[in-house]
Amino acid sequence: MHAQQSGILTPPPSPKPQMNGPTIYGVHPGHPLLYRIPASGDRPMTFSAKGLPAGLMLDPATGILRGVLARPGKYDITLQARNALGTAKRRFRIVAGDKIALTPPMGWSTWYMVHLDITDAMVRQQANAMISSGLVNYGYSFIDIDDGWNIKPSSSDPMIGGAPRDVEGNLRSNLNFPDMEALADYVHGQGLKIGIYISPGPLTCGGFEGSYRHEAQDASLFAKWGYDLLKYDLCSYRKMMKNPNDVEELKPPYQLMGSELAKQNRDFVYNLCEYGNGDVWKWGRDVGGNFWRTTGDVGYLDTPQSTLWKNVAAFGFGQAGIEKWAGPGGWNDPDNLLIGQIKWGGRLMPTPLTHNEQYTYMTLWSLMDAPLVFGGDMTQLDPFTLSLLTNSEVIDVNQDALGKQAAPVSKHGTLEVWSKPMEDGSIAVGLFNRGDRASEVTALWSDLGIRGKRTVRDLWRQEDVGKFDHEFHATVGPHGAEMFLFEKHPHQW
Ligand code: GLA
8 A cells, every 4th residue: 555645635626516515404493594505616607406495595606505494304405516517416405403513514713823813804805715715615614703803801902992892781893893793794695604702701711701691692692693603612711610620610601601592593503612621522412512622722822833743643532432422413623723824923834734744633533523623824725735625535524424423443552543434334444653654554354343345445535445355554654644435345235
């Protein structure tokens, strides 16, 4: 088997239409649905859908699906994309029910790109770039505003200081965000979704106004403005706790905001951020969470660059053992993807990770059903970063409708094999080398719990490798990963 090469492995996208992204999507009945069909291939492209239920409308030019499903149910439709070179189809199931985030959310966040220095103009630029870079054609859809959009009461900077709430107690955005509702409308106009951020304590981590004692009011304001996701970050609330690891103290603030969000007339993806305290994966779902950070910050502000790989490896491989708590509607989140151009030492810099390390990052996060939230600048995507983020077969593993998080099946020193069962009966397999020298990594059928010949497909290179029995091995570069699909044995059909 080939050694991991540095550089681009993902084949260039075909000019023909290809449907990407999830095959299943959840929405609450009666709440607005917004979904931009991800499809790659040359433009212009015309979209259509067979079996679209009453209440939904599709814009044929953009592939943006909008509307409201009045009644609960499973709606099976066929999405179609056509351009001058051909037609692609995909079965797509919309489930109007009590669950959303049926597959891990995919998007982008302001945090690692600019930290607190965020503006309305920048968010709009990034939304535009999600479209123009083509990321949207692979399923990326959330534009998440992190800390820094509202008032910082202690600040003397007129742009961000001032009264944190108006006379009625409503949150005020700072002068870098002149109109939160218009911003949400702008993002929705592109068929994208928009996320907002606040804390259960009096202040956010950056010292901006928090939701403490205003939870109901803030939730309804976010709904009125039209936001689609809330990241609720523990921060200053921790100072009010006796023991920051105590579940009985951690649950109530998350429960409170969760129940306020559930009262709104629109869907909120609820992102719990309390750094994994009190084994949040065990109760995140009970408080209404759709994903929960299981870790601290992978690239905390002034972390030396050299520790990023250590954190990625510690956070990623450290997810072993908590897989059983993830599934449709509730996902483990080991933090964003710090690749591409990210903020370091006060300015944008290329990620300090090697190519191999970045393959490990994407391979692990995809296998683990982690939310794929890109942390870099979408207006400055180099071809390598774009190729990492837009491998449709790798994304298919992350977005698989079964929603089973991968687990390790063998570990020999620094060499690990992880596997993830897929909806169609095949198995996605990651071969990892955490060591400093290229090594052969072997996946044994006995470890994977399978028998008989399997066709093995290399997902990064998108090519079949051959048929194998009993074992499969590949040489994996230092800190690198290889990712394969062991297709379902034909006799099992
Ligand atoms: C914490 C969170 C980060 C980010 C910052 C914002 O550190 O873990 O993800 O939201 O706060 O200040």
